Amino acid sequence: MADHxxxxxxxxxxxxxxxxxxxxxxxxxxxxxxxxxxxxxxxAIMPEEACFLDLLVRLSGAKRIVEIGVYAGYSTLALAQALPEDGYIVALERDERFPPVGQPFWKEAGVDHKVDLRYCDANEGIEVVLQENGPESFDFAFIDADKASYMNYYEKCLELVKPGGLICVDNVLWYGRVIDDADTTHQTEAIRRINEHIVADDRVDMSMLTIGDGLTVVRKR
Known part of the structure; x- marks a missing residue:
């Protein structure tokens, strides 16, 4: 048996x-x-990670997704393509400069109608999504935004997804900085905290994968 x-x-x-x-x-x-x-x-996420997210959406039968962090919309497009025709994504992004790069490609792929793009601070935006839809109303969440807010995003997504729903947390290896004891920057410390929080969280099943910059897949029990 291999040990690494x-x-x-x-x-x-x-x-x-x-x-x-x-x-x-x-x-x-x-x-x-x-x-x-x-x-x-x-x-943006790597193409092999996009492919994996696509597979997770299809395997889980997800129809309602919340995405925290859109950037240019590559992950949004991957998720939208995996959804059934009646599925949709609430996509939260604070910077209005970047999604317009991806929106023409959403349209060309015929999935733009599945994307509810909202420009907002995601900490506020996720609260609005909860108020609009209620707890346990979504099937899938993808977190890839400011690292300092990961803990709040995770907890809110845990409220938002149904039992059996999935939460995917990106950048959990943070370019290897998580094991650099000399790195005490707030972003690195935030990633360490969320990693330690998830592995100890008995509300979920979880697995951290080395795909891309590290992706933790969480299933709500």
């Missing part, structure tokens, strides 16, 4: 993206557009 995961290199990354995942034409076009036009295009 294989260490990926550029060759293995390329191999995985060739035979280990499927990226739609619209997702690929949006990723390339983001790389060409946005300085921080790396803030």
């Amino acid at each position: 995961a294989i260490r990926l290199n550029d060759g293995l990354d390329a191999y995985i993206r060739t035979v280990g995942m499927r990226e739609s034409e619209h997702l690929r076009a949006l990723r390339e557009k983001s790389k060409a036009t946005l300085v921080n295009a790396q803030l």
